[in-house]
Amino acid sequence: MNRRETIRLALLPTPFEQLPRLSEALSPNGQGPSIWMKRDDCTGFAGGGNKVRKLEYLVAEALKQGADTLVTMGAIQSNHARQTAAAAARNGLACVLLLTDSVADRSESYRSNGNWLLDRIFGAEIRLFPPGGDATAIADEAVAELKAQRKRPYFIPVGGSNALGSLAYRDALLELAEQAKAEGISIDHIVVPTGSGGTHAGILAGVEDAGLGCRVQGVSVSRSSEQAGAIVSGLVNDIYALEGRQRGKQVALEIDHSQVGPGYGQPTPAMIQAVELVARTEGILIDPVYTGKAMAGLIAKVRSGAIGPDDTVVFWHTGGAPGLYAYPEVFQG
Numbered sequence: 021m022n023r024r025e026t027i028r029l030a031l032l033p034t035p036f037e038q039l040p041r042l043s044e045a046l047s048p049n050g051q052g053p054s055i056w057m058k059r060d061d062c063t064g065f066a067g068g069g070n071k072v073r074k075l076e077y078l079v080a081e082a083l084k085q086g087a088d089t090l091v092t093m094g095a096i097q098s099n100h101a102r103q104t105a106a107a108a109a110r111n112g113l114a115c116v117l118l119l120t121d122s123v124a125d126r127s128e129s130y131r132s133n134g135n136w137l138l139d140r141i142f143g144a145e146i147r148l149f150p151p152g153g154d155a156t157a158i159a160d161e162a163v164a165e166l167k168a169q170r171k172r173p174y175f176i177p178v179g180g181s182n183a184l185g186s187l188a189y190r191d192a193l194l195e196l197a198e199q200a201k202a203e204g205i206s207i208d209h210i211v212v213p214t215g216s217g218g219t220h221a222g223i224l225a226g227v228e229d230a231g232l233g234c235r236v237q238g239v240s241v242s243r244s245s246e247q248a249g250a251i252v253s254g255l256v257n258d259i260y261a262l263e264g265r266q267r268g269k270q271v272a273l274e275i276d277h278s279q280v281g282p283g284y285g286q287p288t289p290a291m292i293q294a295v296e297l298v299a300r301t302e303g304i305l306i307d308p309v310y311t312g313k314a315m316a317g318l319i320a321k322v323r324s325g326a327i328g329p330d331d332t333v334v335f336w337h338t339g340g341a342p343g344l345y346a347y348p349e350v351f352q353g
């Protein structure tokens with residue numbers, strides 16, 4: 021495999037563990053799937069999460085290009101922004117975060133706590149934009165302005181989801197495949213949240229490379245299956261193009277959009293139940309924006325029989341628990 025330069029940020033391998041009490045809670049008659057969790061909430065750096073792996077590639081590239089400032093975009097409670105701010109600090113770079121006030125009707129905590137608070141502690145400069153702006157224009161303007169000030173900005177797209185960032189999840193799948201082998205299990209399904217798409221795309225590329233023969237089921241947190249699918253399949257092709265390789269046997273692209281609810285960052289009853297169930301059965305925190313909705317998707321698939329009682333399913337925990345502090349009014353139980 022073509023090894024690219026990376027910097028070290030994450031504590032790897034992340035843990036891989038079985039969740040027997042969650043399985044039991046989802047199978048009242050004792051007939052339920054075996055549920056495992058890949059703990060990328062435990063990547064260790066800056067509170068953990070999936071962007072840490074992507075940033076190992078992206079920041080290496082920024083340093084190689086001689087950048088002195090990382091610039092990225094996201095929502096006010098972006099986990100990616102928080103992890104980028106910390107990666108900049110760790111590498112002696114400045115960080116400019118272009119955050120959009122895109123999630124309507126949130127409480128005061130959304131604008132003062134959670135990731136927003138941590139961005140400031142990591143020393144990032146935050147610029148806040150109203151919803152509905154042209155993201156490309158905002159990014160281009162910020163980069164041009166920094167250049168005019170004789171800075172050397174390196175722009176990282178939303179979620180770190182370009183081919184280079186997504187490559188990190190191809191690697192992560194190979195890490196999971198080794199852990200599954202050591203546990204002596206054969207994985208039938210991987211369930212993962214699909215946001216900007218890089219995590220899902222990297223995992224798909226990894227499953228294809230490893231010939232793992234499992235299904236990869238994305239749960240969209242924002243877009244329709246069609247829109248998210250176009251983004252993910254484009255990124256899978258970009259990963260292979262970046263590596264100058266031909267795509268082999270393709271694994272089906274599956275994205276469930278039934279958990280989006282009113283929209284990105286908007287709570288749903290199923291998300292709230294999923295967050296509380298995982299916390300109360302396994303002592304594990306998932307998050308209100310991504311993993312809560314993805315777990316709600318997993319639960320719905322178990323209940324409908326789409327994930328069968330003899331199946332082994334891996335839930336990819338991509339982090340995000342700092343976001344819980346931005347939604348205190350939602351958890352009243």
Ligand SMILES: *Cc1c(COP(=O)(O)O)cnc(C)c1O
Nearest residue numbers: 099215216217219310338339340
């Ligand atoms: C960004 C993020 C995701 C989505 O990953 P993408 O690669 O953007 O699809 C999932 N979970 C958490 C906690 C995230 O911060």
